Amino acid sequence: MITLHGRITSANVQPVAWCLQELGLDFERLDVGGPFGGTGKDEYRAMSPLGLVPALTDGDQSLSECATILRYLMRKYGGHPTDPMAAAQIERWADMARGHIYPALISCIFLQFVRTPAGERDHAAIRQAEASLVQVMTVVEALIERAVLGGGNLTLADYQIGGLLYRYFELPFERAEFPGLKAYYERLCARPAYQEQVMIDFWGMKVEGA
Secondary structure, eight states: OEEEESOTTOTTTHHHHHHHHHTTOOEEEEOOSGGGOOTTSHHHHHHOTTOOSOEEEETTEEEESHHHHHHHHHHHHSOOOSSHHHHHHHHHHHHHIIIIIHIIIIIIIIHHHHSSOGGGOOHHHHHHHHHHHHHHHHHHHHHHHTTSSSSSSOOHHIIIIITTHHHHHHSOSOOOOOHHHHHHHHHHHTSHHHHHHTOOOOGGGOOTTO
């Protein structure tokens, strides 16, 4: 039995839950973190030493870190390439999402618009994040055109990049026009697992005055 530990409103939990459902795996998700607490318990820290979500247990073994969990799931259950170079050609785009999309979108823009009162927003940081996203989404648009993303069976890169697109398109910041990206996102939105595990209203996390 696979157990996913983490609240579904987390941008780190959502792509893992989406991947699990797309792969047709039997799993249970437990609400942990945020308003649910539980991340400071010894048993949770044994799985995730930093007390962050998600953590995943598969049988009697456990993992933490979203990117690591997704790699494990795709290697074991998802047909991830066994050839090192073929695997790396997919993994580099997944790593790009964690290293370049996530910091600008989640660590900056999401926090500024949802978790920061309007009068306290760092507008210079928002503009810098918007510029960073234009740069990285230009690369993503080219990947879609080459069918590296959305090219048949979902890959590790789809889960890492696609899992962030709901917030990318729903947050009220200045976005450049990328028609291929928008069409790819709309295709993801038609997938039942994406609807259930990623398209989660995040405005309930909004602080007063945001």
